[in-house]
Amino acid sequence: MMPSSPQWKAYRKMEPDHGTQKKGTLCQKLSKYAVIFLFLAVFGLIFLLRNVNTAENWNCHTVSALDQHQSRIQSKLPTFHNHTFCAHLGQKPSPEELELEERYLLDSIAWPGPPPRSSPVALNQTSDPVHSLFTLPIKEGREWHVGDQLEALVQMHDFQGRPKIYGGDFLLARLHSPELGAGVAGKVLDHRNGSYSALFPLLWEGSAQVEVTLVHSSEAVAVLRRLREEQPQRVFYKSLFRSGSHSETTVCNMCLPPDQKLQCNYTDLSTGEPWYCYKPKVLGCDTRINHATGGYVKNLLTSKEAPLFQSDVNIKVHIHASGPDRINVLPPRKDRAEVESSVKPEAIQHAPSGYYYKDSWRSLNGVTMRQFNESSAITQCLKDKVIYMNGDSTVRQWFEHLLAFVPELKQFNLHSPKKIGPFMAVDSTHNILLKYRCHGPPIRFSAVIANEFRYISNELDGLSGGPNTVAVLSIWAHFSTYPVEVYIRRLRHIRRAVLRLLDRAPGTIIVIRSANLRALDPEVSLYDSDWYSLQLDEVLRAMFKGLNVLLVDAWQMTLAHRLPHDLHPPPAIIKNMIDMLLSHVCQKSHQ
Template sequence: MKWCRHCCGDSESETGPDHGRQKGATMCRNLSNYALVFLFIALSGFIFLLCNIHTVENWNCHTISALYQLQSRIHSSFISVNLPTFNHNRTFCAHLGQKPSAEDELEERYLLDSITWPGPPPSSPPISLRQTSDPVHSLFTLLPTEGGRVWHLGEELEAFVQIHDFQGRPKRYGGDFLLARLHSPELGAGVAGMVVDHKNGFYSALFPLLWVGPAQVEITMVHSSEAVAVLRRLREERPDRVFFKSLFRLGFLSETTVCNMCLPSDQQPLCNYTDLYTGEPWYCYKPKMLSCDTRINHAKGGYLKHLITNKEALLFQSGVNIKVPLRASGTDRINVLPQKDKPEGESSSMKPERNQLAPSGFYYEHSWRPFGGAAARQFNESSAVAECLRNKVINLYGDSTVRQWFEYLITFVPELKEFNLHSPKKVGPLMAVDSTHNILLKYRCHGPPIRFTTVMSSELRYISNELDGLSGGPNTVVVLSIWAHFSTFPVEVYIRRLRHIRRALVRLMERAPGTLVVIRSANLQALDQEVSLYNSDWYSLQLDMVLKAMFKGLNVLIVDAWQMSSAHHLPHALHPPQVIVKNMMDVLLNYVCPEKKKS
């Protein structure tokens, strides 16, 4: 108020009070005029914004990226309070997606039966940790052959496993998740063993003997049968334990809501983003003030906590009952002798009889040697890789484990120059070109569920739709890897996604029979309690078995990442170390450029 009176004539200057009042009045009138001008400009700007709000919506994302990131952080901090409450049953997702045909339902039933996992008796009362499987008290024994403790190349080694609880008492039921490996650090050799559950606390681990020299048996308990029962329940009852979000924006107004493949529709209105071609479902809760067509992105929302009881948490302790090796009763080492002379007419093949769990190959001298007739040629020079891929278009679709192959190739082959498409490194799309050898390399992530960083909704593509857009042909290579982001959902969701991809591959091969299709399987990874509840190797194994069964009989080739990570001596990792990736790439390149048979 003093400032106002001073301004409007209550001040005196050195020339007298009258002059001061006249000067103050003049200043006041000038400020009033300026205020009117500023008010007029502000109103004009507001009217212009209202008239052009749709133009504002289409501004380049980079121009307002700072504002967008701030909004995303603010909305992310409040999103957890609006998470849906799920009924603890497996029916809330049943109505989603297209209704399967009778044939699809029969296939689904067969696949689910094929991965049925034994476990604790359903009628047994809740038990304490002391009554669960303990790897420290458990042990394995190498069984002698007919000739005593003498093993020859081409024979099979069997280890007999007995599981005990923390009190040292033998278990009476199966369901423990065990991994077995026969390896030789001296020879750079290793092969995954096949574990047979006898459902009474006893297991057999079977190994083909594929090299001459020293070999050591290693058997690891990944999870106890009791822990597997918890994982199974979480998969069926809490597919929301990884949740997603989307930002909706119109002009400067924005909202963030929870999204997922399965959302209860009785809590608030839904936005339906089900794919029109495949029928793959995806939903977001409708924003309160914006329409469904203002969605601009997709992102991981986070992981739900406190999903298991304190008693159940004891089943997931690193170094206690997660990936702990078992002791050997007696020796765990053997020496493999050269192959015995076989009677005339008897097969001398070293390759084990193939079934879904039998080894698909083995390491020797640190190089993967697949069974099934594929050559074990190594591509150690970038020039050899470039020559193999000459005149090829390589399309990589899937998750980050196949993006790792893109990164390997652009690093290993200097001529492959990556284009800057101004897309996020983790999600793509990515593209590299070698103009000298006429190579085009592309990567695109699969559609939701995807747990990467933020993806613009316009860049979300389903693999089956992308395959339908390919011309294909002898110079086209398609590589698929889709598994890691499906571990929190019921297996039926994964089966449906693979079925759509399989149908698209059949259409592609019918119109372009020369197209080479390669599928990268799941791999093992490092586990602790938190990772186990979302991405356990048990989930991955179940998906891997479904994957291989669904594409069996189709003209596709498999890079068996599961066994390549299981047979190797390096620690498990979601993104395998470079030496394993190099072996995977050698398998892929052998598929692309098979050696010509000598006449």
């Protein structure tokens, strides 16, 4: 303990003044000082150990993610509290700082729209995938090598064949090879003049074919944005209240119009996450039994807006190439400097997280991928592990996959509703515990028992954690109808809980599953469009960037694969996701 430390000063203040000291035996004096010195020595040791541990983990997981946002955008966000800080030592971010973070996140997902008009746009003036084209820069004698970047130029036209002169279309792009079982997601850049660039890294030898898809026109995206801001209650919920033989059902949501009706407040006391139900006419608020999806508000579109959402016309329709749509990729060049100089900065900033080859996902984010084709390999990887899965039905798929693939995992009968949960499975031989629970509202499940609801942040706070604990999180699909601020607030609570967990148990393995693409039709688009999911997905990535967590990139894994998009991806894709999860868990277990 240094003489200048606060503990030393406190000790000096506690020393007696020998000039005024009362008489007593030498043993009494020594006993008195011994107790004081022992107390201060123990306190100092605890202080020292705590700070050593803090220093060791400074850059791993105790630094606030908000500070990490600031380090990436220092020119936009000021550094507060003078320095980055440990979550358990520094002050909480102020409302002003949280507002800055929210503003940055919203700015990062800002989407260009069509120019303002005095009257609604007609269908023939909107983006038409049939008249639109993309071209590849193929020149005679040009060679393509692994490590190069391919750029496809997309030019959008309207239904009358006229070039579009503004951006905002929602396009997807992928490079794939059916023969090789290969595929990688492309990055689309909007030049805001009707033209777009689709950038692809060349990662395998052989054939590579470009595919560009119009998901929604810019005019349709403008409608989706309006619905999100003006009709956040277009999916509504209900709860059953019951006492004795009397029961009532009322409407519930995050926010309810007053309508001169009394409301029951079910706001979570820990997180402050709001949830309300209209109060039953007779019964009290404490008689609530369950939660369920109530329904979908219909007739959301005007007669001019409805044609913007047509299957096989302007929802997820391929754009054809003007000329060849594929190239042949040769082995890597010997002169790597030439390759590096040809790569655009945009491609580096938006590098893919991985790609498929022979239908197996090859991660590019540091995870050494393994194939878990035998159940015995999975049990060895998960031996002595407790795996908590919290979230929506897309992570419930992971629970179901492991349960079906590993016969040693035996599911306990908790008498939970099918497809709802909570669920639990145990492998007593290998000491494996697997649990699933859905996240708190909003969630579009049927008949969830009210007292079974758990918010993810509260669940994380209840974990002891450690190297044998795996927490898997997935939360996105049920927030598509709300303003993005609602999702930011929920993720902020989860991020804080993640930081607390990693602070008290640094070895805890945390895995976050991102959003994925899904099949769309005119009706589904209005509530669960991929455009909504993309916006949430980008916020999710920004919120957890830099933390000691693994992001399983379901977005790119579904975009790059040859199989059709589905809210619940097919088994071939789920298997690759599970392989990535297990590869990460095994890798961490042996470090």
